[in-house]
Amino acid sequence: MSELIELLGYDFFQKALLAAVFASISCGIAGTYIVSRRIVFISGGITHSSFGGIGLAFLLGFNPLVGAVLFAVLSALGIQFFTSQAGIREDSSIAIWWSLGMALGVIFVFMTPGYTPNLMSYLFGNILTVSRGELWAMLLLNLLLLAIFYFFFRKILYIAFDEEFARAAGIRVNFFNYLMITLIALTVVLNIRVVGIILILSLLTIPQATANLFTRDFRKLMLLSVFFAFAGTLSGLFVSYFLNIPSGATIIFTLIIIFGALRGFQFLRR
Amino acid sequence: MKPLVDIQHLTVAYDGEPVLQEVNLQIADRDFIGMIGPNGGGKTTLLKAILGLVKPLSGTIVFRDDLPRTQRPFGYLPQVKHLDKKFPITVTDVVRSGALMCEKPFRNKREELEKALSLLDEMGVADIRHKAIGELSGGQMQRVFLCRALLSNPRLLILDEPDTFVDNRFEGELYEKLRQLNREMAILLVSHDVGTISGYVKTIACVNRFLHYHPSNIITARDLEIYNCPLQIIFHGEVPHTVLKTHHHE
Numbered sequence: 210m211s212e213l214i215e216l217l218g219y220d221f222f223q224k225a226l227l228a229a230v231f232a233s234i235s236c237g238i239a240g241t242y243i244v245s246r247r248i249v250f251i252s253g254g255i256t257h258s259s260f261g262g263i264g265l266a267f268l269l270g271f272n273p274l275v276g277a278v279l280f281a282v283l284s285a286l287g288i289q290f291f292t293s294q295a296g297i298r299e300d301s302s303i304a305i306w307w308s309l310g311m312a313l314g315v316i317f318v319f320m321t322p323g324y325t326p327n328l329m330s331y332l333f334g335n336i337l338t339v340s341r342g343e344l345w346a347m348l349l350l351n352l353l354l355l356a357i358f359y360f361f362f363r364k365i366l367y368i369a370f371d372e373e374f375a376r377a378a379g380i381r382v383n384f385f386n387y388l389m390i391t392l393i394a395l396t397v398v399l400n401i402r403v404v405g406i407i408l409i410l411s412l413l414t415i416p417q418a419t420a421n422l423f424t425r426d427f428r429k430l431m432l433l434s435v436f437f438a439f440a441g442t443l444s445g446l447f448v449s450y451f452l453n454i455p456s457g458a459t460i461i462f463t464l465i466i467i468f469g470a471l472r473g474f475q476f477l478r479r
Numbered sequence: 480m481k482p483l484v485d486i487q488h489l490t491v492a493y494d495g496e497p498v499l500q501e502v503n504l505q506i507a508d509r510d511f512i513g514m515i516g517p518n519g520g521g522k523t524t525l526l527k528a529i530l531g532l533v534k535p536l537s538g539t540i541v542f543r544d545d546l547p548r549t550q551r552p553f554g555y556l557p558q559v560k561h562l563d564k565k566f567p568i569t570v571t572d573v574v575r576s577g578a579l580m581c582e583k584p585f586r587n588k589r590e591e592l593e594k595a596l597s598l599l600d601e602m603g604v605a606d607i608r609h610k611a612i613g614e615l616s617g618g619q620m621q622r623v624f625l626c627r628a629l630l631s632n633p634r635l636l637i638l639d640e641p642d643t644f645v646d647n648r649f650e651g652e653l654y655e656k657l658r659q660l661n662r663e664m665a666i667l668l669v670s671h672d673v674g675t676i677s678g679y680v681k682t683i684a685c686v687n688r689f690l691h692y693h694p695s696n697i698i699t700a701r702d703l704e705i706y707n708c709p710l711q712i713i714f715h716g717e718v719p720h721t722v723l724k725t726h727h728h729e
Contacts, residue, residue, distance in 0.1 A: 241567075245566055245567055247563070266688050361584070365569065366572065366576075367576040367579060369566070370562075370563070370566050370573070370576065371562060372575065373532060373561075373575070374555060374557065374627075375576075375579060376531075377530040377532055377550075377551060377553075377555055378580045379551070379579075421567070424567070425567045425569075425611030425613065425614070426572075427572070430567045441703065479644075
């Protein structure tokens with residue numbers, strides 16, 4: 210117990226807790242939209258292509274998250290544009306951006322002189338090393354997400370459910386689609402430090418799958434997803450600390466255990 | 480009085496292939512038009528053109544001056560098969576989304592909600608209002624989408640095969656309901672089942688790339704032949720039988 214209190218007093222651990230809260234809110238909200246619209250693999254494409262930006266930042270020596278945002282947003286708009294305007298099949302355009310980003314990342318990292326020490330923490334995440342600046346960025350993202358979902362909730366929901374109906378009603382569907390995909394890109398990138406590029410998809414889908422066991426109402430799904438994301442990140446954080454294993458992977462593991470346990474419980478009760 | 484919607488020489492093409500060609504159709508205030516025609520004949524495309532969802536290659540669709548310029552304030556019930564049945568949305572939210580089509584917005588959220596609930600009640604599905612869309616039967620789903628289409632008190636109600644996935648009892652109720660609604664609004668109804676709808680609609684439009692307007696609700700196999708409308712006709716009588724007609728244009 211005293212060890213726990215001591216732990217909570219550490220600056221790095223307080224930051225990690227805040228990161229868990231912020232990540233849960235943004236991933237809970239954005240993830241619900243992603244899962245509902247069935248654009249999980251678009252999100253996967255965006256995530257992986259952001260690696261190109263991280264590589265570029267290593268090479269030129271600027272903040273990797275800036276590079277990641279740049280590549281993520283670019284690929285998000287690119288996928289959307291390829292699919293809706295250029296007439297390329299959606300899964301193919303995802304694959305193009307996904308692999309382009311990863312390939313550029315590998316080339317840039319290879320060209321970077323010397324050893325690139327943080328590379329693993331971008332790929333697999335490390336919630337214990339999140340910096341103050343990154344926390345501010347995550348807070349801003351959360352405020353932005355909350356504001357947009359507060360003011361445009363109905364439009365976002367209606368477009369997601371029946372795009373054609375919204376279009377017929379004169380809603381600027383394309384504008385909202387680009388806005389949402391940009392928000393997804395930002396959410397993905399700013400949470401990379403928590404679970405990493407490879408694992409971020411899980412934070413956007415597993416809490417939603419768990420929440421989906423209890424509700425099929427978009428609003429409640431969002432709230433419950435935030436809750437389950439928080440439960441998973443928090444427990445993962447503690448488990449990883451006390452067992453001294455990587456935090457990103459542990460968080461994914463606890464998220465899945467929560468899902469599995471509740472799904473099993475539900476199955477047995479029937 | 481000018482027609483609500485005036486379609487002149489409308490041609491729509493997908494990838495250079497004309498789906499609709501030189502279509503003329505006027506929809507007036509109390510019209511009840513049954514639209515029939517083979518699959519791929521362009522029925523849905525015509526609806527989409529009216530709703531502004533597809534761009535015409537040529538021709539015009541003119542709305543009467545008293546309709547708003549920025550949107551097409553029509554009630555629309557799309558083919559439900561294209562919707563994601565697993566989407567996490569409740570019945571009440573689906574119906575309320577119909578408010579997007581309003582010419583004059585509701586004064587507040589409560590008024591909108593009350594209207595939605597009264598429509599669900601009228602349709603006899605008030606008890607399922609908290610259910611998710613995926614939990615409904617075919618008939619319930621069509622009722623919910625009809626409620627959505629009616630939420631905005633539209634002057635024109637556009638229905639794309641509202642009789643799919645429904646049982647015979649609901650089909651009868653639906654057409655009876657539409658007949659009542661027709662006292663207040665024009666209706667454009669797409670259906671496969673000429674035999675059933677001809678008892679309810681006032682006029683018939685046969686769409687098979689071209690549109691042939693039939694200014695009465697009685698249509699015979701011979702009419703369809705003249706219109707080059709390959710279609711299955713079901714005669715409702717003591718001995719039901721089916722006559723298959725296959726004709727091609729040109």
